Amino acid sequence: MQMKQSFGRSLLNEFKLRKFGFKHKHLDQFYQSQWQSGVRSFYYLLYRWIWALFFISVFTVSLVLQLSDGKFFIFLTNWGIIACMLAQLSGAILVTRWYYNLGSARSTVMEEKMLKEPPPTPRLIKFYWLVHGAALALALVITTVYWKYLHGKMDKPNRYPVMSFITHCLNSVFMLVDFWLVAFPVRLLHIIYWMLLPIFFYIFTVFYYFAGGSDEYGHPYVYPILDWTVPMRALTTFAGVFILYVIYGIALFSLSKFKRYLSRTVSAMDSPHAIGLI
Template identity: 45%
Template structure:
């Protein structure tokens, strides 16, 4: 009974309108790993730059090999991996600024404590991380269940396909388990808006006579606007998938907080969890 009461209070708190925005009273969490014990971590700094450079390298390679007169940019997969690349680069820059206290970032945040404001750069990073994480899961799920082998065209670069449709989710899930900043229920709306934008893009692209690189009159077979009902079913299914994945991620976020508090007690007898 106490568990249900705590759960209800937690959900009610999450659904407050201020949680729709990007203000956070614990700004330092955006610069640190949930699992680091000290204010700065060389391992975390290296982790951030390794992911950032790998993501950038893969994305540039994808553009070079799959540009196809600009049709590279019509696919949600490439939208999603582009978001991951930008997110990882931003994260690396933020952690570098914190690690070396560039422009007194760390000093100012520590001095202000919970009164420190969430900067525009951190808000953008938070927003991008939310969308990159959720879209990676949706892209991987949709591709491997509904599109793999059903695209009416050959898979020209199998290795790149695996990286952009499988390792994208693995990368973001690992990062989600490592970062310290919170995940808010109402932030799922951001990814819903991106999904709406992509659906509208595919419709406009269809109306304008757009095709994929092999001349097929659609971006994806499940979004062939010659069959509007199928597109509507896809639209509803994606929305339900977004909701389900975000609720699961929220549950995992709460669990990692619990584990962090438990490990904090092991690390230092009087430690308090980061969140």
């Protein structure tokens, strides 16, 4: 009951004008895992760089295999991989700065935290917060749309099935694992920013179509469900993607709250005073 009331208050609190922004008073949450016990963790630092190098490798291999005179960049799947790579790389840089206290990143945050003064949010943290949410939501949408509407239904061969599986399935799996480990929150109003990527992409596909663009096999579209020779189908796809964004945004917000509740419960059980809870 208490958890439901807390969630209800958090939900109402999300619809405030300041929640559009990227200011946050608990900056340590962007440098630490939700589940680490100490101020810094070598294992979390190692994890961040493994994840960053993985997505850098996926992007590099995909680019080499699928460049096709620049057509690599016309596909939303590849936009999603780039977003994942930027999110993981910026996260790795932040945790490295925190672990080694580069530029007094850790000492500054801890001092201001003790003084209970909300510190200014650095631009790299704002970027990380934005691109992480955008990459996660886009990965989930790409996975859903691909396996529901595109897999086996595109008029071209699947030349690289392993890379296709990584970029259309494991992208979501890995981003969800990362979402479960990070400590910073999800803000519902940030969904509006997440939607900018598909908006730009759909505008791009319209201009690309009227400019006579095609995919690597000469089809007059980027994806068959975005064939602008059939405008109603393309518009329906556009609307469906935005519905998915809202659904996934609410789900991620709810899971973020549950994750924080579970973390506090585990921390309380591990506390030396936990016997008082029995």
